[in-house]
Amino acid sequence: MISGGGPTLAVVGATGAVGAVLRGLLSERQDVWGEIRLIGSPRSAGRKLSVRGEEVEVLPLGEEALAGADVVLLLVPDEVAAQWAPVAVGQGAVVVDGSAAFRMDPDVPLVVPEINAHAARVRPRGIIANPDCTTLAMIVAVGALHSEWGLDELIVSSYQAVSGSGREGVATLREQLALVAGTELGTKPGDVRRALGDTVPYPAPIALNVVPFAGTLAQDGWTSEELKVRDETRKVLSLPDLRVSATCVRVPVITGHSLSVHARFEREVSVSGAHEILANAPGVVLCDDPAEGEFPTPADVVGTDPTWVGRVRRSLDDPRVLELFVCGDNLRKGAALNAVQIAEAVASGH
Amino acid sequence: MISGGGPTLAVVGATGAVGAVLRGLLSERQDVWGEIRLIGSPRSAGRKLSVRGEEVEVLPLGEEALAGADVVLLLVPDEVAAQWAPVAVGQGAVVVDGSAAFRMDPDVPLVVPEINAHAARVRPRGIIANPDCTTLAMIVAVGALHSEWGLDELIVSSYQAVSGSGREGVATLREQLALVAGTELGTKPGDVRRALGDTVPYPAPIALNVVPFAGTLAQDGWTSEELKVRDETRKVLSLPDLRVSATCVRVPVITGHSLSVHARFEREVSVSGAHEILANAPGVVLCDDPAEGEFPTPADVVGTDPTWVGRVRRSLDDPRVLELFVCGDNLRKGAALNAVQIAEAVASGH
Ligand SMILES: NC(=O)c1ccc[n+]([C@@H]2O[C@H](COP(=O)([O-])OP(=O)(O)OC[C@H]3O[C@@H](n4cnc5c(N)ncnc54)[C@H](OP(=O)(O)O)[C@@H]3O)[C@@H](O)[C@H]2O)c1
Ligand SMILES: NC(=O)c1ccc[n+]([C@@H]2O[C@H](COP(=O)([O-])OP(=O)(O)OC[C@H]3O[C@@H](n4cnc5c(N)ncnc54)[C@H](OP(=O)(O)O)[C@@H]3O)[C@@H](O)[C@H]2O)c1
Numbered sequence: 103m104i105s106g107g108g109p110t111l112a113v114v115g116a117t118g119a120v121g122a123v124l125r126g127l128l129s130e131r132q133d134v135w136g137e138i139r140l141i142g143s144p145r146s147a148g149r150k151l152s153v154r155g156e157e158v159e160v161l162p163l164g165e166e167a168l169a170g171a172d173v174v175l176l177l178v179p180d181e182v183a184a185q186w187a188p189v190a191v192g193q194g195a196v197v198v199d200g201s202a203a204f205r206m207d208p209d210v211p212l213v214v215p216e217i218n219a220h221a222a223r224v225r226p227r228g229i230i231a232n233p234d235c236t237t238l239a240m241i242v243a244v245g246a247l248h249s250e251w252g253l254d255e256l257i258v259s260s261y262q263a264v265s266g267s268g269r270e271g272v273a274t275l276r277e278q279l280a281l282v283a284g285t286e287l288g289t290k291p292g293d294v295r296r297a298l299g300d301t302v303p304y305p306a307p308i309a310l311n312v313v314p315f316a317g318t319l320a321q322d323g324w325t326s327e328e329l330k331v332r333d334e335t336r337k338v339l340s341l342p343d344l345r346v347s348a349t350c351v352r353v354p355v356i357t358g359h360s361l362s363v364h365a366r367f368e369r370e371v372s373v374s375g376a377h378e379i380l381a382n383a384p385g386v387v388l389c390d391d392p393a394e395g396e397f398p399t400p401a402d403v404v405g406t407d408p409t410w411v412g413r414v415r416r417s418l419d420d421p422r423v424l425e426l427f428v429c430g431d432n433l434r435k436g437a438a439l440n441a442v443q444i445a446e447a448v449a450s451g452h
Numbered sequence: 453m454i455s456g457g458g459p460t461l462a463v464v465g466a467t468g469a470v471g472a473v474l475r476g477l478l479s480e481r482q483d484v485w486g487e488i489r490l491i492g493s494p495r496s497a498g499r500k501l502s503v504r505g506e507e508v509e510v511l512p513l514g515e516e517a518l519a520g521a522d523v524v525l526l527l528v529p530d531e532v533a534a535q536w537a538p539v540a541v542g543q544g545a546v547v548v549d550g551s552a553a554f555r556m557d558p559d560v561p562l563v564v565p566e567i568n569a570h571a572a573r574v575r576p577r578g579i580i581a582n583p584d585c586t587t588l589a590m591i592v593a594v595g596a597l598h599s600e601w602g603l604d605e606l607i608v609s610s611y612q613a614v615s616g617s618g619r620e621g622v623a624t625l626r627e628q629l630a631l632v633a634g635t636e637l638g639t640k641p642g643d644v645r646r647a648l649g650d651t652v653p654y655p656a657p658i659a660l661n662v663v664p665f666a667g668t669l670a671q672d673g674w675t676s677e678e679l680k681v682r683d684e685t686r687k688v689l690s691l692p693d694l695r696v697s698a699t700c701v702r703v704p705v706i707t708g709h710s711l712s713v714h715a716r717f718e719r720e721v722s723v724s725g726a727h728e729i730l731a732n733a734p735g736v737v738l739c740d741d742p743a744e745g746e747f748p749t750p751a752d753v754v755g756t757d758p759t760w761v762g763r764v765r766r767s768l769d770d771p772r773v774l775e776l777f778v779c780g781d782n783l784r785k786g787a788a789l790n791a792v793q794i795a796e797a798v799a800s801g802h
Binding site for chain 2: 255257259261279280282283284287288289290291292293294295305306307310311312313314315319322323324325332345346347349351353354355356357360362364373390392393395397398399400401402403404405406412413414415416417418419420423425427
């Protein structure tokens with residue numbers, strides 16, 4: 103085990119979809135850590151997983167595994183995070199939580215380093231929260247435009263990949279694709295559903311289909327996922343009254359969330375101005391020359407760190423409105439990368 | 453050949469994706485026609501295709517094939533329709549054109565029978581145009597809500613099936629799916645693109661991907677498909693100044709276009725009011741009980757005639773805004789069904 107003088111990092115959920123990407127990022131990035139501990143459920147205890155080029159044994163989540171950690175990254179379901187974050191804080195760690203458990207807690211900052219890094223320094227509960235992958239898919243680009251023009255309203259429709267539902271989502275799409283490939287399915291009412299049988303974790307088939315329902319039913323017909331986009335965007339941008347409407351739709355893509363964004367600003371916008379802002383925004387890549395086939399797609403940007411932005415258009419009817427198509431890797435900037443950026447800032451005392 | 457006393461119908465493009473569905477509809481619907489002629493390119497001449505339970509020989513498009521037809525349905529590319537519509541009219545037929553060739557001609561009505569059937573009666577050029585499949589995916593539902601509340605602005609993002617690009621689109625997705633099924637593709641930048649090679653007719657892979665570009669590049673970054681939604685919605689609803697923003701995205705679905713619709717009205721709206729309007733609107737099926745897993749998806753509604761509407765929500769920030777998710781079969785109501793409805797109305801003298 104490499105164990106320099108750096109702080110100790112505990113990764114809880116190291117065996118999951120986000121955890122796997124996080125281990126890759128820790129191996130690629132400049133190494134600021136002393137010990138790195140990998141933690142999973144008792145089911146995974148004893149497995150060996152690689153990080154920083156070494157095989158490390160997975161510890162079962164518990165007080166012992168967390169003891170002495172300086173920073174604890176939680177990449178586990180909400181209820182597991184809700185239970186264990188206070189325990190880790192009680193043992194002296196700063197917690198960076200990738201789940202939704204604490205995001206809307208007024209005493210927990212919700213941080214996207216490119217936008218509100220400073221917020222991570224005020225953490226009354228010792229917990230810093232990471233936004234949802236759908237919010238993260240667009241917030242860096244939208245935040246950059248907001249700094250210049252002042253955001254007034256946001257209307258988004260998502261095209262969300264199955265790895266947003268973790269390992270189970272990926273396994274389900276792979277299985278369903280194997281069943282529909284080489285068939286004539288997709289041309290008669292319900293033929294795909296009948297051929298597939300079970301569609302868990304989705305409420306409808308995801309191969310040869312799109313599913314306009316992600317998360318759980320929340321309020322007045324809105325889903326939890328749609329309200330997260332609204333609430334988290336407001337919190338990250340410090341715009342508590344921002345008008346936000348989101349429609350969250352799952353699509354048969356492995357990794358890479360996309361959003362169609364309709365953003366109204368306080369001031370008049372221009373495409374050339376937007377290009378300049380986006381080209382200079384940290385964490386953003388402008389990819390917008392459709393005449394040359396340049397626009398982002400999830401299959402092209404998966405595995406990359408930035409938020410990719412293309413199809414930039416000004417509304418033909420409203421000079422304050424921009425349309426964008428935005429893609430990002432939901433496991434990287436949408437989860438592991440944003441979390442590790444926060445953890446590194448904590449480790450370096452920023 | 454069945455040849456009663458009814459008018460003669462010529463179907464040009466009978467061999468295409470829309471043509472195949474049209475032949476099915478002619479076989480299912482109440483039969484108002486005398487002779488039905490099936491016409492294709494010279495490539496298809498002599499093929500036998502079935503309609504109304506009979507095998508009919510395909511004629512090559514030409515003056516001879518059109519002679520004596522009372523109604524000519526054009527289900528062919530724009531340039532073929534542009535050339536042959538005036539010829540058919542010159543030979544005494546009424547033309548119902550499924551292409552985009554004449555849709556924005558002020559002397560050609562653009563007709564959706566549930567909304568503006570009356571417009572089909574004034575046709576100075578002898579031509580009636582059928583809207584684009586993306587406009588048709590939502591216009592019947594939006595039109596019904598407009599009648600009650602007055603539409604003020606429309607912001608839509610599409611999830612468009614590959615059969616919207618005809619036979620070639622379907623063949624391409626089927627081929628690509630066969631290549632990606634059973635692989636681990638979709639997790640590294642560009643891995644899907646490299647594995648597939650050619651992606652024609654799309655500018656990027658369509659399997660395990662979404663492609664935010666449909667049609668051709670038109671004006672100021674907007675695509676032809678996005679401007680069609682704007683121009684055609686304005687024309688069908690007789691709202692020449694309606695604010696419309698569309699983002700058109702192709703998804704790996706065989707048949708069934710979906711749209712996420714954000715519609716602002718002149719008056720305050722309610723979900724219960726919208727449910728009542730939609731449940732009573734001709735050509736619309738309300739499918740909106742997400743707690744019971746009820747929302748429309750393309751795989752569930754393919755092969756059916758109506759426009760399916762679900763996920764009805766009122767904006768949390770604006771009491772005049774409704775959100776809807778709408779699905780319809782792009783080959784049926786999106787093309788062949790709307791065209792045959794118009795043709796039947798012409799045949800019966802309405
Ligand atoms: N996937 C995304 O795009 C994404 C994006 C943003 C945020 N998130 C959030 O990140 C978290 C992890 O998501 P994921 O997609 O990686 O899920 P996942 O693939 O299902 O992995 C879940 C992880 O949680 C661990 N875990 C589950 N129950 C546990 C328990 N009782 N004690 C200890 N560990 C337990 C699992 O360990 P075992 O292997 O031992 O079961 C596994 O490491 C979730 O809160 C999710 O909402 C995900
Ligand atoms: N697909 C949709 O969802 C949809 C929806 C709304 C509108 N439309 C429009 O409907 C039209 C047909 O679309 P599609 O999807 O059915 O296309 P498709 O599958 O590619 O079929 C094209 C049809 O046009 C015929 N054709 C092509 N060139 C011809 C020529 N020079 N002379 C005579 N016939 C010719 C073809 O005949 P051969 O077989 O002999 O080549 C075939 O029957 C297009 O204008 C399209 O934009 C399509």
